[in-house]
Amino acid sequence: MRATRPFTWRHTPGLSAFTAAILVFLYAPLLVLVVYAFNSNRLVTVWTGFSLRWFAVVADNQDIRRAAFNSIVIALVATVASTLIATAGALALERGTLRGGRSVVSAMIALPLIVPEIIVAIMTLIFFSLLGMHNGLFNLMIAHTVFCIPFALLPVQARLRDMGGVLEEAARDLYATEWRLFRRVTFPLLAPAIFAGALMAFVVSLDDFLISLMVSGAGSTTLPVYVYGMMRLGVTPEVNAISTILLLVSLVFVAGALLLGRRKTVDQ
Known part of the structure; x- marks a missing residue:
């Protein structure tokens, strides 16, 4: 047969x-x-x-420079804050004493990845309105931080699961304090995943449009929102130039995150 x-x-x-x-x-x-x-x-x-005419035009436009500055500042603040929160959250989920509610907490953290971004943007706007918060730049930093946490958390959580707890238990057997254990063992092993998550968070914040459109106020316009305003009058070469710059920046950071992830895999 x-x-x-x-x-x-x-x-x-x-x-x-x-x-x-x-x-x-x-x-x-x-x-x-x-x-x-x-x-x-x-x-x-x-x-x-x-x-290169249109890139020079973009560089000379004061409004574009201001919007780009807002985007970079918001992205940097959101990246640092979300990475710190995500690292602490991943350690709590994977090394903490939380048992029964771990799946619930993980689902709540990953909620921004599941719920459509337009819903997240509308609810964020309603939340700030109820609290009477009308500082556009500060509100954007908070909103972007919350939205970026899952992107920064997932690589760290995956790394913690892969590395196991053998080395940490060995350090405890050698009477290492928890801070010394984290500084000398856990953090060096987590560093590639932390930086990869930070790079992804930065790209997500820099490119975000819907949340920025809903939450931003006067003087806090980000670059994607500014580009949207330009496109309402039609696609122009300046829009192509700005989009190309954003695309290249995103590609650089995403490639960096992938290289860090590959380095982590090779180190294992």
Whole structure:
């Protein structure tokens, strides 16, 4: 009797072509946007030659610089705060005494990843309104911090599960205090995951639009919100230039997070 060859999805007919079509559909618009950011023509879709003109225009625009400064400040504050909270939360979930409620707490922390962002933005706006908080920049820092916590927590929590508790128990057997244990054993092992989570949190905060649109006030406009305001008058070369800069920054930080995660895997 002839043996039946086991089915593998990689040998599905047409899978390669279908995958290539999906990738083209997803990334071709990004490529077009980047290419036309270097177009010297004022008309977005008419190519007349290579130029850095629109990047210079963006750099000279005071409103764009102010919006970019707001985005960077908010992202930095949200990254530091969310990373500290996420690291403490991951340690509490994986090394703490919490038992029955661990799954509930984990689900609550991951809620921003599940709930549509528009709902999170609306509820955040309602929450600040009920408290009478109308400081746009400060409100954005709080909102971005809360939204970024799951992105910073997941890599740290996964790393804690992978490393186990053998080394920490060995340090306790050698009479190490909890602070010395964290400083000399736990933190060095967690550092790649912490930095990877921080990079992801920074990218999420820098690129966020819906929460920033709902919560921001006068003088606290972020760069994605400013770009949205520009696009209401039509797509211009300046929009392409700003979008290209945001895309490149995001790619750099995401690549850094992936490299840190790969380094963690190699170290194991």
